[in-house]
Amino acid sequence: EVQLAESGGGLVQPGGSLRLSCAASGFPFGDYDMHWVRQVTGKGLEWISGIRSAGDTYYSDSVKGRFSISRDYAKNSLYLQMNSLRAGDTAQYYCARGVRGFTHFDIWGQGTLVTVSS
Amino acid sequence: SYVLTQPPSVSVAPGETATITCGGDNIGRKTVHWYQQKPGQAPVVVIYISTDRPSGIPERFSGSNSGNTATLTIYRVEAGDEADYYCQVWDRSGDWVFGGGTKLTVL
Numbered sequence: 001e002v003q004l005a006e007s008g009g010g011l012v013q014p015g016g017s018l019r020l021s022c023a024a025s026g027f028p029f030g031d032y033d034m035h036w037v038r039q040v041t042g043k044g045l046e047w048i049s050g051i052r053s054a055g056d057t058y059y060s061d062s063v064k065g066r067f068s069i070s071r072d073y074a075k076n077s078l079y080l081q082m083n084s085l086r087a088g089d090t091a092q093y094y095c096a097r098g099v100r101g102f103t104h105f106d107i108w109g110q111g112t113l114v115t116v117s118s
Numbered sequence: 119s120y121v122l123t124q125p126p127s128v129s130v131a132p133g134e135t136a137t138i139t140c141g142g143d144n145i146g147r148k149t150v151h152w153y154q155q156k157p158g159q160a161p162v163v164v165i166y167i168s169t170d171r172p173s174g175i176p177e178r179f180s181g182s183n184s185g186n187t188a189t190l191t192i193y194r195v196e197a198g199d200e201a202d203y204y205c206q207v208w209d210r211s212g213d214w215v216f217g218g219g220t221k222l223t224v225l
Contacts, residue, residue: 035214045153045161045204047214058212061119094160102167103208104151108160 002026002107004095009112016085016116022078022095022109029076033098035105036069036080038091038114046091049080050098063089085116120209122217129223136192138220140205143186148207150188152181155219156201164203165190192222200224 008020022034035050049069050058057069068081078095092113096105123141130136140150150168153161163172165181168188178193192199205217 037216044202044219045155045206045216047206047216050214060213099166103149103214104163104166104206105153105161106163106166106172108162110160 002097004097004107004109006093006095006109006112009093009114011115011117012085013118014086014116017081017083018085018114020080020082020093020095020112020114022080024076024078024097027097027107029071030073032100034071034078035096035098036078037094037096037105037108038089039094039111040091051078082114085114087116090114090116119211119213120207120215122205122207122215124203124205124217124220126218127221127223129225130192130195131225132197133194136195136199136222138190138192138203138222140188140190140217141186142188142207145186145188145207146184148183148209150181150183151206152179152190153204153206154199154201155204161204195222195224197224 003025005023012018033052048060048063051069066084070079092111094111095109097107099106152165154164155161164175164179168183169181180191182189202219204219
């Protein structure tokens with residue numbers, strides 16, 4: 001079964017750091033682009049970062065310079081290193097698989113909650 | 119950056135047709151994708167490349183895209199269709215962009 005499972009969320013103080021992980025299974029992880037999408041409770045979806053199968057990375061303006069996306073092909077895992085966290089980063093963070101040759105996301109994890117608060 | 123505009127809410131009676139729009143500058147030149155998100159769940163794609171339906175999505179879901187508006191149409195709406203719906207495109211600036219979302223209420 002194709003699955004994505006996020007972990008690493010939690011409570012962090014403003015200015016702090018957190019590293020999210022996304023474990024992929026059931027498909028050839030190295031062949032797919034992967035993304036992080038977040039959602040503030042009660043609000044809409046926001047794409048924040050993506051990494052191509054070849055390793056090229058992309059960031060939204062809202063996280064550029066603070067967040068870093070990476071992947072470990074051997075561990076079939078996607079990561080999001082989040083630094084200089086702000087209250088506005090409080091959200092549910094989803095990892096999502098990009099569809100090969102297309103521009104949408106076909107598989108999503110269940111998300112992990114990040115709360116930035118003192 | 120590219121902006122997608124959706125109505126915050128749409129209400130429809132069971133059995134009727136729901137129309138959810140997604141506005142963007144020359145969006146007709148882009149491929150648009152639509153997601154359904156129910157409370158407490160991750161999004162699910164219901165329409166991709168503007169008009170195609172993934173396997174498992176009922177034929178009642180249909181997409182179109184022209185000019186400055188893309189449209190998700192749900193025919194013969196059922197109570198189970200009540201959810202938030204988001205449009206999404208990829209912009210040449212390198213960003214993947216979502217609309218603000220539309221809450222579909224089945225009366």
